Amino acid sequence: DTGVSQDPRHKITKRGQNVTFRCDPISEHNRLYWYRQTLGQGPEFLTYFQNEAQLEKSRLLSDRFSAERPKGSFSTLEIQRTEQGDSAMYLCASSHQGGSGNTIYFGEGSWLTVV
């Protein structure tokens, strides 16, 4: 399968713990995006990378959140000192800049439940 893959698919953690999600984009896609989705809402933009550079961060991304893409391939999203309000599905997506219609492809998401 050559789509966007995310790991883990599900994570249950206690409030105050740190969690890390990994995303492997489609091969040769130079852009990688993170979104967050809560029940009843569409996905909300968090941040995106072009190669290894983080080009934009949403105001939704508090200082407890950090994303990296060290070699311009896979990316990690870490949440420190988790809160119950962090419970959501975290979606990763990738695209090729200049591709037809700026199409962005999503992974299956990582569900986070903070108890």
Added chain:
Amino acid sequence: TQLLEQSPQFLSIQEGENLTVYCNSSSVFSSLQWYRQEPGEGPVLLVTVVTGGEVKKLKRLTFQFGDARKDSSLHITAAQPGDTGLYLCAGYRDDKIIFGKGTRLHILP
């Protein structure tokens, strides 16, 4: 303020009926995409429209991009229970896509 407004938010209709879902904005987008999402899964791309006035067909689904590239519609002909799901429109702007809240569609057998 939601940049992309989708209507209706919920729609439940009988199998075989036709339906239209709308996606509206006051902003211009360089392209607009429609996704379908199943519970617990990521959005799956259905179509990308790029040119104002463009119409694309995907079997029983017809997508249209407004002439001014501010709005779009999705029309489903003879809806099937397998069409049930969350339909999301998303506009490409400033190097990222912005989503509407989605239309939750339920087709009754």
